[in-house]
Amino acid sequence: xxxxxxxxxxxxxxxxxxxxxxxxxxxxxxxxxxxxxxxxxxxxxxxxxxxxxxxxxxxxxxxxxxxxxxxxxxxxxxxxxxxxxxxxxxxxxxxxxxxxxxxxxxxxxxxxxxxxxxxxxxxxxxxxxxxxxxxxxxxxxxxxxxxxxxxxxxxxxxxxxxxxxxxxxxxxxxxxxxxxxxxxxxxxxxxxxxxxxxxxxxxxxxxxxxxxxxxxxxxxxxxxxxxxxxxxxxxxxxxxxxxxxxxxxxxxxxxxxxxxxxxxxxxxxxxxxxxxxxxxxxxxxxxxxxxxxxxxxxxxxxxxxxxxxxxxxxxxxxxxxxxxxxxxxxxxxxxxxxxxxxxxxxxxxxxxxxxxxxxxxxxxxxxxxxxxxxxxxxxxxxxxxxxxxxxxxxxxxxxxxxxxxxxxxxxxxxxxxxxxxxxxxxxxxxxxxxxxxxxxxxxxxxxxxxxxxxxxxxxxxxxxxxxxxxxxxxxxxxxxxxxxxxxxxxxxxxxxxxxxxxxxxxxxxxxxxxxxxxxxxxxxxxxxxxxxxxxxxxxxxxxxxxxxxxxxxxxxxxxxxxx
Numbered sequence: 001x002x003x004x005x006x007x008x009x010x011x012x013x014x015x016x017x018x019x020x021x022x023x024x025x026x027x028x029x030x031x032x033x034x035x036x037x038x039x040x041x042x043x044x045x046x047x048x049x050x051x052x053x054x055x056x057x058x059x060x061x062x063x064x065x066x067x068x069x070x071x072x073x074x075x076x077x078x079x080x081x082x083x084x085x086x087x088x089x090x091x092x093x094x095x096x097x098x099x100x101x102x103x104x105x106x107x108x109x110x111x112x113x114x115x116x117x118x119x120x121x122x123x124x125x126x127x128x129x130x131x132x133x134x135x136x137x138x139x140x141x142x143x144x145x146x147x148x149x150x151x152x153x154x155x156x157x158x159x160x161x162x163x164x165x166x167x168x169x170x171x172x173x174x175x176x177x178x179x180x181x182x183x184x185x186x187x188x189x190x191x192x193x194x195x196x197x198x199x200x201x202x203x204x205x206x207x208x209x210x211x212x213x214x215x216x217x218x219x220x221x222x223x224x225x226x227x228x229x230x231x232x233x234x235x236x237x238x239x240x241x242x243x244x245x246x247x248x249x250x251x252x253x254x255x256x257x258x259x260x261x262x263x264x265x266x267x268x269x270x271x272x273x274x275x276x277x278x279x280x281x282x283x284x285x286x287x288x289x290x291x292x293x294x295x296x297x298x299x300x301x302x303x304x305x306x307x308x309x310x311x312x313x314x315x316x317x318x319x320x321x322x323x324x325x326x327x328x329x330x331x332x333x334x335x336x337x338x339x340x341x342x343x344x345x346x347x348x349x350x351x352x353x354x355x356x357x358x359x360x361x362x363x364x365x366x367x368x369x370x371x372x373x374x375x376x377x378x379x380x381x382x383x384x385x386x387x388x389x390x391x392x393x394x395x396x397x398x399x400x401x402x403x404x405x406x407x408x409x410x411x412x413x414x415x416x417x418x419x420x421x422x423x424x425x426x427x428x429x430x431x432x433x434x435x436x437x438x439x440x441x442x443x444x445x446x447x448x449x450x451x452x453x454x455x456x457x458x459x460x461x462x463x464x465x466x467x468x469x470x471x472x473x474x475x476x477x478x479x480x481x482x483x484x485x486x487x488x489x490x491x492x493x494x495x496x497x498x499x500x501x502x503x504x505x506x507x508x509x510x511x512x513x514x515x516x517x518x519x520x521x522x523x524x525x526x527x528x529x530x531x532x533x534x535x536x537x538x539x540x541x542x543x544x545x546x547x548x549x550x551x552x553x554x555x556x557x558x559x560x561x562x563x
Contacts, residue, residue: 016144017182017278020172021155022219024189024208029225030252031188032085035155036092037262038186041271042151043093044289045282051089051101051153052143053082054136056164058106064453071325075485075537076102079459084328085155087537091332092262094540100143105164108135129170136171150280160187161211173216184278187212187219188252191226191234200226202237209242220277221248221270229253248273257300259541262293296541299339307343307555309334310368312350312388314381327374330402333539334372337548343556352384365391370398370527370555373405375485375534379428386412393520398527398554400547403486406530407437410490410498410518418501420494427488436498438491447487457484461509461533463516469506470529471517474550480507482516482533489532490515507531527554 021035035051043049059065062073063081074087080099090097112135116126144152156172158165176183189205209219222244224230230251239246250268255261265271266285275282311327331347338345348368355362365371371392373385385405389412392399401409407425414423414436422429425437439447446455460481465472472478490498490505495515499505502524507517520528531547539545 036088040092047150050149067326077460133171169215188223259297329536333536336544337552352381355384369559375403401530409530443487471506474546483537
């Protein structure tokens with residue numbers, strides 16, 4: 001790099017702005033969507049933006065956590081298993097992020113301990129403060145450098161006042177001390193409206209701001225979440241008691257579509273406010289990017305041309321509630337392709353165990369235009385899923401299987417078409433004579449040693465498609481790259497027999513050893529296709545995934561044919 005280039009880079013780094021997003025009052029208040037929306041706004045206005053999620057748990061990554069406890073595990077191109085908010089960042093920004101954009105308490109401590117063991121602290125006494133916050137800052141700056149960002153959005157998980165995120169707030173405070181004109185804070189807080197009172201209350205947010213102040217941080221902007229818009233009186237109260245200018249209190253009421261949020265923020269003047277507050281030179285609010293986003297957001301409000309889709313799986317229930325966050329990316333991918341096709345998707349969550357308890361209830365699937373079986377692990381509910389797949393195949397209902405949904409699709413075909421009644425996956429029945437889905441060769445040693453964390457086949461891998469197949473027609477290309485998360489694959493010992501019975505392995509790894517897509521030809525079924533990978537991770541609002549789009553179109557066609 002020549003001297004002038006070094007000077008330009010140094011100048012850009014010194015001008016980089018850091019916007020921390022923190023939460024107050026309750027969890028799940030919408031920090032991730034707020035950070036994603038701010039990133040979208042600033043990106044459309046000409047800034048190079050990257051986003052970071054900080055999770056306060058001790059886990060090194062999200063990969064070992066139960067989806068019903070924490071929501072979806074989102075996998076990046078480089079194989080990092082992350083929090084679902086990373087998926088929101090990618091979808092709103094339309095970019096692929098990397099492991100530099102994600103950190104946890106466990107990951108930060110692990111790095112500090114490894115550096116201490118390698119004598120990288122030159123014999124110093126390594127302490128929680130300052131070394132842990134400094135490691136957090138180092139990671140933030142690495143993410144900035146990776147894309148040469150103008151703006152870094154940093155979402156700190158949890159709620160202010162929790163013990164777990166104190167050290168991350170300390171890192172933000174130190175950054176503010178070092179770069180007072182480059183670091184800014186947005187608090188996303190909740191304003192309840194108690195039913196027996198009927199008045200929106202600001203006191204919880206006042207207390208949340210005081211708690212944030214006790215960490216040495218003053219918010220520059222308050223995003224006030226509630227079920228209804230804020231009135232002027234509430235804005236005045238928050239301004240007075242939280243020490244924030246009244247025009248820096250932004251109303252963020254509940255909306256039907258999260259994709260309206262960037263547009264609503266712009267209506268509130270948030271884009272201009274952030275650009276003015278941070279001193280950034282930004283483009284106009286109305287620009288090519290915002291026009292495209294507005295067109296997409298409008299399509300999310302379609303009310304006609306409904307497609308009814310059953311999602312049959314097993315990571316739905318937590319207590320008396322349905323946790324759809326277990327499959328957040330699947331839901332969004334369905335939406336994007338449905339909106340593109342001019343349809344409104346109506347999703348029904350069905351536990352596969354219902355079909356095991358009451359076999360006759362399988363007939364309820366007849367009312368759906370399409371069926372999706374998403375990913376999963378283990379034996380629970382598997383027989384119910386196999387009954388689901390058989391029903392979809394025999395009744396010509398469009399079927400889309402993702403990861404485990406593809407593996408079970410192949411097993412169902414081997415059992416009921418090829419006649420191998422004991423066909424199974426080694427994961428469920430290792431003593432079966434016909435192991436259709438077997439553990440990958442490189443995974444055997446990992447399982448024996450109980451090396452479970454971050455050890456699956458993870459991240460983006462290439463695949464080659466057979467011309468003339470449903471998959472090839474959907475992609476319009478013979479070469480693709482998709483994200484994986486699995487330990488098991490189709491057993492090649494049975495591949496020839498299965499294909500001889502009519503199922504086509506239309507996508508293979510470049511060396512031809514791994515089956516990536518299985519399907520029935522379009523002449524035999526409206527849409528019967530499964531992928532070993534997770535296509536939902538690469539679906540974007542402005543670029544829906546081609547396989548989901550092909551599935552939705554098949555659902556529309558199937559629906560028309562039943563009228």
